[in-house]
Amino acid sequence: KQGHAVTVFEKYEKLGGMMMYGIPDYRVPRDVLQYEIDRILETGVETKMNTKVGVDVTIEELEKEYDAVLFALGAMSGRSLPIPGGDATNCVSGVAFLEAYNQGRLQHITGKVICIGGGDTSIDVVSVARRLGNIDNVPEKDRPEHIIFNDTAHDVVDTSKRLGADVLLTTRSTIENMPAAQEEIDDANREGVEIQGQLQPIEVIKGEDGRATALRFVRLEDDGSTVIEGSEFDVECELIVPAIGQGVDNEGIDGSFFNERGFIDADRNYQVPNKPGFFVCGDVVRPHLLTTAIGQAGIVAESIGDYLIGKDQSARPKVDVHYFDLMEKLNEWDLAPSEEYDSAGTPGKATDKADYAVHNYEDRSFASIIPHTELFLGHFEHEDRVARNHKLVNVDNVLGNFDERLIGYTAEEAQQEAGRCMSCGLCFECDNCVMYCPQDAVFKVKKDESTLGRYVDTDYDKCIGCHICADVCPTGYIQMGLGSD
Numbered sequence: 413k414q415g416h417a418v419t420v421f422e423k424y425e426k427l428g429g430m431m432m433y434g435i436p437d438y439r440v441p442r443d444v445l446q447y448e449i450d451r452i453l454e455t456g457v458e459t460k461m462n463t464k465v466g467v468d469v470t471i472e473e474l475e476k477e478y479d480a481v482l483f484a485l486g487a488m489s490g491r492s493l494p495i496p497g498g499d500a501t502n503c504v505s506g507v508a509f510l511e512a513y514n515q516g517r518l519q520h521i522t523g524k525v526i527c528i529g530g531g532d533t534s535i536d537v538v539s540v541a542r543r544l545g546n547i548d549n550v551p552e553k554d555r556p557e558h559i560i561f562n563d564t565a566h567d568v569v570d571t572s573k574r575l576g577a578d579v580l581l582t583t584r585s586t587i588e589n590m591p592a593a594q595e596e597i598d599d600a601n602r603e604g605v606e607i608q609g610q611l612q613p614i615e616v617i618k619g620e621d622g623r624a625t626a627l628r629f630v631r632l633e634d635d636g637s638t639v640i641e642g643s644e645f646d647v648e649c650e651l652i653v654p655a656i657g658q659g660v661d662n663e664g665i666d667g668s669f670f671n672e673r674g675f676i677d678a679d680r681n682y683q684v685p686n687k688p689g690f691f692v693c694g695d696v697v698r699p700h701l702l703t704t705a706i707g708q709a710g711i712v713a714e715s716i717g718d719y720l721i722g723k724d725q726s727a728r729p730k731v732d733v734h735y736f737d738l739m740e741k742l743n744e745w746d747l748a749p750s751e752e753y754d755s756a757g758t759p760g761k762a763t764d765k766a767d768y769a770v771h772n773y774e775d776r777s778f779a780s781i782i783p784h785t786e787l788f789l790g791h792f793e794h795e796d797r798v799a800r801n802h803k804l805v806n807v808d809n810v811l812g813n814f815d816e817r818l819i820g821y822t823a824e825e826a827q828q829e830a831g832r833c834m835s836c837g838l839c840f841e842c843d844n845c846v847m848y849c850p851q852d853a854v855f856k857v858k859k860d861e862s863t864l865g866r867y868v869d870t871d872y873d874k875c876i877g878c879h880i881c882a883d884v885c886p887t888g889y890i891q892m893g894l895g896s897d
């Protein structure tokens with residue numbers, strides 16, 4: 413959109429990050445993901461695949477060749493289990509387990525799996541393990557840990573050989589207080605995962621060959637931290653998968669970019685502090701959600717754009733949302749004012765004398781998040797939410813079941829759900845203000861001059877400031893007493 417040339421360096425052979433290599437395909441269908449990636453690439457993005465920054469290309473080289481650099485490295489390294497024996501060869505991180513599955517290399521598990529965690533990653537691990545199923549008596553090279561660590565692949569599996577996998581998920585908190593969403597916990601239970609709360613692993617019991625044979629636990633009180641004395645017990649297992657946090661792979665990248673926790677700090681514009689020309693966003697700042705990373709990416713793209721044209725970056729809106737900007741809309745419709753306008757984006761500057769901006773302000777970012785108390789709720793009838801359906805998988809059909817679980821809306825349902833939007837803070841052209849103004853001060857903008865957000869105008873020579881228009885405006889779009897001129 414801004415017209416800058418962009419090159420993406422990607423260490424893997426496919427783009428998509430955690431959506432491609434972490435989140436299982438029955439949550440994010442890969443054809444949909446690939447379609448979205450292709451749509452972005454078609455805008456003219458150059459890619460350099462299988463190129464690891466810090467190893468295949470240095471930061472100094474990037475600095476020389478490009479005007480700005482964005483670190484969107486994610487946090488794709490899993491934390492290992494910080495207890496004695498945690499280095500056992502069959503102790504693999506949740507992200508490594510899921511990566512091997514998502515690359516199609518891991519086709520089954522062998523023997524009992526214990527996953528330690530309680531968050532969303534651990535839920536993904538156990539539900540993948542249940543779907544993959546168990547095959548016993550495999551050659552040494554086909555044990556899951558070899559597949560995961562050695563970048564090798566299982567041969568295509570004869571599905572009739574798979575049996576239900578024995579999968580235990582443990583967490584330190586009570587099950588009710590696990591960080592994963594209740595719906596996810598219910599799904600895992602239904603799919604045959606055994607979940608035990610208030611357990612803390614204290615030692616991996618290893619055999620002479622360095623492989624774990626069991627995991628030793630202690631039981632915890634309800635608070636999830638006080639150890640119950642004498643409660644130690646061992647659970648035999650073939651694979652241990654800690655899903656207890658993520659870290660950043662910083663190989664070859666100068667340590668001065670990273671904070672003491674191994675992540676990269678960001679200022680409010682998502683610039684790396686004291687590193688002009690370097691920007692950062694997503695999990696490498698703090699592991700969170702896709703929406704967080706995507707939202708930050710929108711902001712950082714603007715920041716980089718400003719940086720490249722030498723624009724002051726200090727003036728970001730207080731709340732960073734995609735707000736409606738009337739001036740942008742007017743430009744889109746060739747209705748932009750010809751004269752220079754000097755108060756763009758300045759809340760408190762009225763435009764009642766200008767013939768292009770109505771309802772006082774062309775930039776309403778300051779009002780784009782409004783409290784519900786500013787809505788006139790009497791205008792709206794209650795409409796039930798259109799709930800999305802789930803394909804419920806259970807213990808009998810989980811094996812080999814990689815169908816998408818969430819059933820998306822039909823076009824009709826999507827429209828119905830979108831119809832519940834109350835347009836908070838925006839004018840949705842209901843005419844209430846025109847009808848109820850006792851002074852006929854509010855009038856509709858001429859059709860050939862109107863556009864979204866420029867629907868009604870006020871004649872301030874007639875207005876007596878009675879507040880009625882603001883009171884009857886269902887969306888809270890009208891705010892009184894904001895002008896200073």
Ligand SMILES: Cc1cc2nc3c(=O)[nH]c(=O)nc-3n(C[C@H](O)[C@H](O)[C@H](O)COP(=O)(O)OP(=O)(O)OC[C@H]3O[C@@H](n4cnc5c(N)ncnc54)[C@H](O)[C@@H]3O)c2cc1C
Nearest residue numbers: 422423429430434464465485486533694695700701702705
């Ligand atoms: C198992 C799991 C399940 C999740 N489920 C959900 C979910 O259901 N919903 C949700 O909202 N979020 C979920 N998340 C979180 C979500 O995946 C992340 O927040 C999001 O992917 C972060 O995006 P990102 O672009 O910052 O990093 P990533 O998606 O991790 O992408 C980083 C990219 O940088 C590349 N890269 C890294 N280092 C280099 C280098 N040196 N050189 C070149 N390329 C490099 C990587 O290969 C990767 O492509 C989940 C996370 C995990 C681990």
Ligand code: SF4
Nearest residue numbers: 849875876878879881
């Ligand atoms: S404040 Fe009263 S008079 Fe003024 S525009 Fe609103 S309804 Fe009309």
Ligand code: SF4
Nearest residue numbers: 839840842843845885
């Ligand atoms: S009452 Fe509010 S939403 Fe309705 S037309 Fe007037 S400004 Fe727009």
